[in-house]
Amino acid sequence: MTLEDLDWADDVLAMDDAVLGTLRAIDGGQNTHKLRLYLPGRDVPDPMSQDEDTFNDCVVMIEAGTALHIGRRRP
Template sequence: MVRASGSATQTYQEVQKLGRGVDRIELKLDEVQVSPELMEWADTVLAMDKANLAALRNLAGEHTAGKVALYLGDEDVPDPWGQNEAAFASCVETILTGAQRHLR
């Protein structure tokens, strides 16, 4: 099990060091509630699925609406909740692969 904190880039690098054989990854981050102020501060706000994207767009002000995007561009990250370990491993792979477009 991995506990990661810090920036998204640091977290991604820590997960990548583990390779593809990771059974479970636990990211221990402080609980953060998205707010209009946080969205104003952020460069980009990414949603993992279309339902969250819609909620974020509703929360966004006119100055922040252009910062909101879907993580995979045009599709949802599959939610593995309630499924087997293979579904979680597939979800991790999807997230890691998708991260490449955001970490430049």
């Protein structure tokens, strides 16, 4: 991810607060209005190396969160 990528994007969704912090560091405050967590106030856990139930729970969270973003337009 580069500053040019952030400038280009309409919205940038981070799956967890750590990634959001990295994006903010790359951005330097220029695109703050575009950067947010995928699920407001909640991290989506990384299911890597976890059991199938954990992976499935993560999928459910991601699918449920799509309603927050599909068709969303900024004023």
